[in-house]
Amino acid sequence: MVLKVKNPGLFTTVQDKGRSGHQAEGFSPAGAMDWRAYMLANLMLGNDGDSAVLEMTLHGASFEVLEDTVIATAGAEMPMHVNDRAVEIGTVVHVLKGETLAFGGASEGARTYLAAAGGFDIPGVLGSTSTHTRSGIGGMHGRTLQTGDRLKVHGGSVTETLLRVKNFENDALIRVIPGQQYDRFKENLDTFYESGYELTKDCDRMGFRLDGAVLEAAGGHDVLSEPTQLGSIQIPKDGKPIILLNDRQTAGGYARIATVALADIPKLVQKRQGDEIRFKEIDVREAAVLYKEEIDRVNAGFYFETDNNFSLHRRPLSEKIESIMKR
Structure with missing residues (x-):
């Protein structure tokens, strides 16, 4: 020992x-x-x-x-x-x-x-x-x-x-990829990307519950349960985003507007109650390149x-x- x-x-x-x-x-x-x-x-x-x-x-x-x-x-x-x-x-x-x-x-x-x-x-x-x-x-x-x-x-x-x-970067910008039910939020995308969201006291290894502008889903917030993934951003019935993290449930039944890019997960999980984050949309190809570049920087001693x-x-x-x- x-x-x-x-x-x-x-x-x-x-x-x-x-x-x-x-x-x-x-x-x-x-x-x-x-x-x-x-x-x-x-x-x-x-x-x-x-x-x-x-x-x-x-x-x-x-x-x-x-x-x-x-x-x-x-x-x-x-x-x-x-x-x-x-x-x-x-x-x-x-x-x-x-x-x-x-x-x-x-x-x-x-x-x-x-x-x-x-x-x-x-x-x-x-x-x-x-x-x-x-x-x-x-x-x-x-x-x-x-x-x-x-x-x-x-x-x-x-x-x-x-x-x-x-020292790592600690800015508030979190890059995201459009999620499975992205189209349900077309009328709310400006709100999602232009509004800041604050981390609440309900943030742990399972996920981060955010406070900020309410998002409405066309056709409702419920979906058939689907497998979840790291960084999925669910929008439950109250319209406030929840970011699913490492200890998340394996399946979820709320509409997902976006998914946090893997390259930005380290920055996200170092945030704490009261911190504000803002979202920026990127595509899957860019997210993959950013993640590979970040892994390369770590391994190269950057x-x-x-x-x-x-x-x-x-x-x-x-x-x-x-x-x-x-x-």
């Missing part, structure tokens, strides 16, 4: 790339909501692309370090401390046995990802370690982390790096920069000696 949970935070779960191929059986994909931050945290450690991480929401967790390891973080700006030493999000950190690793409340963004050397060693369910709390599968017994939970990591060597993750704060880079052996000498 490497980490013991002292405080689980607000909503901390084990996630990976997601559980694919089981929606027909009623199992949502789950998986890391900000796929870009998830990839970057693992890349910094040289982990496999589907390695399990911890996803912390709005307020992070705290841990007792049980064995020396190396961690990396990416995503929302959360205060992070190793004992009493402040460490910035987006860096690689050596943590030593006996230390406390603690995260606070996010000052910007909503979700921070914690990766460990080799990835967290969690049994898979239906091909994934991702937690889906509504069905109670994956991760730590299908639930959020609890005080006292102990986490193992696969471990392995980590190449010393002086890189850090750059989101990394040189970390000139050398005080953050620890020499574990010298710190162990210093700790022994203080006893």
Whole structure:
């Protein structure tokens, strides 16, 4: 065991790339909501692309370090401390046995990802370690982390790096593709694209409920239940959009006006209650190109920069000696 949970935070779960191929059986994909931050945290450690991480929401967790390891973080700006030493999000950190690793409340963004050397060693369910709390599968017994939970990591060597993750864009523009019932909203498209929508308190891993201009569907808002997809924007009877996300139901019966482009999902899921978003229409071809370009940027290191704060880079052996000498 490497980490013991002292405080689980607000909503901390084990996630990976997601559980694919089981929606027909009623199992949502789950998986890391900000796929870009998830990839970057693992890349910094040289982990496999589907390695399990911890996803912390709005307020992070705290841990007792049980064995020396190396961690990396990416995503929302959360205060992070190793004992009493402040460490910035987006860096690689050596943590030593006996230390406390603690995260606070996010000052910007909503979700921070914690990766460990080799990835967290969690049994898979239906091909994934991702937690889906509504069905109670994956991760730590299908639930959020609890005080006292102990986490193992696969471990392995980590190449010393002086890189850090750059700040991400945080503008309000979300690009979307016309949805299955787009034609039902022809009289409301100007309203949809020209009005801003605010995230309500009802925003979680299942979906984001928005507040703003009401949209009316010609022929009604109900449809025969159809398979859902990541980013589907449903318009229920009250006319207020709901964006379906990773833990969504596998089928839905409300008209869908649009679908969020995959390239903009990371930006969307880092929004929080009270934030405003605006929609811009693009076509499927453009959405595919944008997603490919974004994946290429991640893998090519575009989101990394040189970390000139050398005080953050620890020499574990010298710190162990210093700790022994203080006893």
